[in-house]
Amino acid sequence: MATLAVRRAPLGGFSFENCKRNSILESEASKVGFSVPTARKTGTTICGVVFKDGIVLGADTRATEGMVVADKNCSKIHYISPNIYCCGAGTAADTEMTTQIISSNLELHALSTGRQPRVATANRMLKQMLFRYQGYIGAALVLGGVDCNGPHLYSIYPHGSTDKLPYVTMGSGSLAAMAVFEDRYKTGMEEEEAKQLVRDAIAAGIFNDLGSGSNIDLCVITKGNVDYIRPHDEANKKGVRHGELEGVQLTGDYRYKRGTTAVLSKVVNPLDLELLEETVQTMDTS
Amino acid sequence: LGLKMLSAQNFGESGKMKEYHYAGPTEHRFSPYAFNGGTVLAVAGEDFAIVASDTRLSEGYSIHSRDSPKCYKLTDTTVLGCSGFHGDCLTLTKIIDARLKMYKHSNNKTMTSGAIAAMLSTILYSRRFFPYYVYNIIGGLDEQGKGAVYSFDPVGSYQRDTYKAGGSASAMLQPLLDNQIGFKNMEGVEHVPLTKDKAVQLVKDVFVSAAERDVYTGDALRICIVTKEGIEEQNIPLRKD
Numbered sequence: 001m002a003t004l005a006v007r008r009a010p011l012g013g014f015s016f017e018n019c020k021r022n023s024i025l026e027s028e029a030s031k032v033g034f035s036v037p038t039a040r041k042t043g044t045t046i047c048g049v050v051f052k053d054g055i056v057l058g059a060d061t062r063a064t065e066g067m068v069v070a071d072k073n074c075s076k077i078h079y080i081s082p083n084i085y086c087c088g089a090g091t092a093a094d095t096e097m098t099t100q101i102i103s104s105n106l107e108l109h110a111l112s113t114g115r116q117p118r119v120a121t122a123n124r125m126l127k128q129m130l131f132r133y134q135g136y137i138g139a140a141l142v143l144g145g146v147d148c149n150g151p152h153l154y155s156i157y158p159h160g161s162t163d164k165l166p167y168v169t170m171g172s173g174s175l176a177a178m179a180v181f182e183d184r185y186k187t188g189m190e191e192e193e194a195k196q197l198v199r200d201a202i203a204a205g206i207f208n209d210l211g212s213g214s215n216i217d218l219c220v221i222t223k224g225n226v227d228y229i230r231p232h233d234e235a236n237k238k239g240v241r242h243g244e245l246e247g248v249q250l251t252g253d254y255r256y257k258r259g260t261t262a263v264l265s266k267v268v269n270p271l272d273l274e275l276l277e278e279t280v281q282t283m284d285t286s
Numbered sequence: 287l288g289l290k291m292l293s294a295q296n297f298g299e300s301g302k303m304k305e306y307h308y309a310g311p312t313e314h315r316f317s318p319y320a321f322n323g324g325t326v327l328a329v330a331g332e333d334f335a336i337v338a339s340d341t342r343l344s345e346g347y348s349i350h351s352r353d354s355p356k357c358y359k360l361t362d363t364t365v366l367g368c369s370g371f372h373g374d375c376l377t378l379t380k381i382i383d384a385r386l387k388m389y390k391h392s393n394n395k396t397m398t399s400g401a402i403a404a405m406l407s408t409i410l411y412s413r414r415f416f417p418y419y420v421y422n423i424i425g426g427l428d429e430q431g432k433g434a435v436y437s438f439d440p441v442g443s444y445q446r447d448t449y450k451a452g453g454s455a456s457a458m459l460q461p462l463l464d465n466q467i468g469f470k471n472m473e474g475v476e477h478v479p480l481t482k483d484k485a486v487q488l489v490k491d492v493f494v495s496a497a498e499r500d501v502y503t504g505d506a507l508r509i510c511i512v513t514k515e516g517i518e519e520q521n522i523p524l525r526k527d
Binding site: 206 | 344346347348349454466471472473475484488490491494498499500501502525526527
């Protein structure tokens with residue numbers, strides 16, 4: 001099994017042991033009328049931009065299960081190392097676990113080299129792992145950070161290809177976000193300008209793509225400082241009407257009185273317990 | 287080293303390896319239907335009826351329009367809400383309008399809500415083997431002036447209800463209506479008849495909740511309130527994401 005144990009590197013290529021089992025399971029399941037469980041996707045807008053002093057990463061916060069919103073405020077900007085962060089689109093479990101695995105390996109690597117980790121290293125580790133799984137790990141990532149060689153931004157695709165670019169977008173809302181970037185991106189922007197640009201790109205994805213929504217998270221990485229702004233912009237609030245006066249009762253009252261849920265029967269089993277021994281152990285809370 | 291590229295496609299149904307790697311003939315099909323999203327809701331009261339729908343028209347992951355209401359005024363006492371495939375919604379409403387005119391000219395009176403419901407059932411069933419992909423709900427006043435709601439399936443089966451939700455978020459709205467209007471699953475609660483204002487507030491709140499969790503529902507809410515005075519329309523903004 002191609003598990004990710006650090007002690008032994010996997011022997012050449014993808015392990016196809018489970019393919020036979022999976023096809024048997026799929027046909028068995030369809031005979032009985034069940035379908036194989038599908039993974040939850042995030043249906044996302046993520047993007048990143050290089051500016052004068054570093055990187056700005058942005059993401060929306062909606063996670064969908066089919067066309068139903070599963071999580072209205074999930075976090076899509078993942079920690080890789082103190083100077084490197086990664087946005088993830090695609091299968092939620094895949095982005096979460098992949099970034100955690102690489103973060104862990106990168107920390108061990110940094111301790112071994114005695115140096116601050118480089119973005120190119122994280123990129124190389126991610127692409128080698130994703131290629132090994134031949135696209136079966138559905139993680140599309142935007143990796144950004146600042147290291148000793150300056151700011152770097154990469155986009156990483158599920159099959160393992162990467163692009164090193166000054167501005168990138170991924171996810172179902174990537175077209176909407178890229179439209180904004182292609183219109184207004186310039187090299188050497190100031191921090192506020194870059195934050196506004198990323199905010200607007202994610203907002204385009206949120207309002208024009210059904211798979212993205214809710215709030216806008218930003219992560220600004222510069223040399224020696226990271227600003228993880230969650231949320232940067234609460235673009236959509238529940239049940240708030242735009243331009244309404246304050247103090248107006250917006251929603252009805254749906255509280256239930258005690259006893260609304262019927263108790264059909266009640267069984268009480270008293271437990272006859274005998275106190276055998278009592279000891280006190282003090283805890284050192286200093 | 288004769289390495290062979292393997293994948294799940296190389297194994298057949300029983301788990302045995304397939305002899306060859308020929309993908310097989312692929313069939314391309316044109317689908318005459320599309321799903322354009324949208325949610326419709328109707329509530330009947332003592333002397334009023336409410337038909338409400340969101341105004342978002344979508345396809346796949348994109349939005350076609352943020353201002354395409356799904357309530358269609360048929361007569362002074364009847365409103366039809368239809369969601370599903372927008373092409374069939376438009377055609378169906380055109381056919382119903384024409385049939386209403388024909389009835390008016392032959393019988394010298396406007397069709398009642400019950401008559402419209404019966405007629406819609408026959409129109410839908412006439413296309414039993416190439417259905418109109420539309421989920422219909424009629425809301426209006428019956429001959430006695432009481433509120434009436436008729437809900438349909440795509441091939442014409444219908445029944446009179448007190449309240450009904452249809453469309454993409456119907457599975458989320460219907461249980462809430464069962465509890466708040468039908469007083470289901472509640473003990474010791476007084477069955478207060480629904481007032482017009484309380485019903486309108488409930489409809490607004492229910493759509494706000496639907497817009498939170500259903501990606502196809504949002505943008506704005508159009509409410510049509512049918513009373514003997516006529517049809518009043520209200521527009522409430524919803525989440526646009």
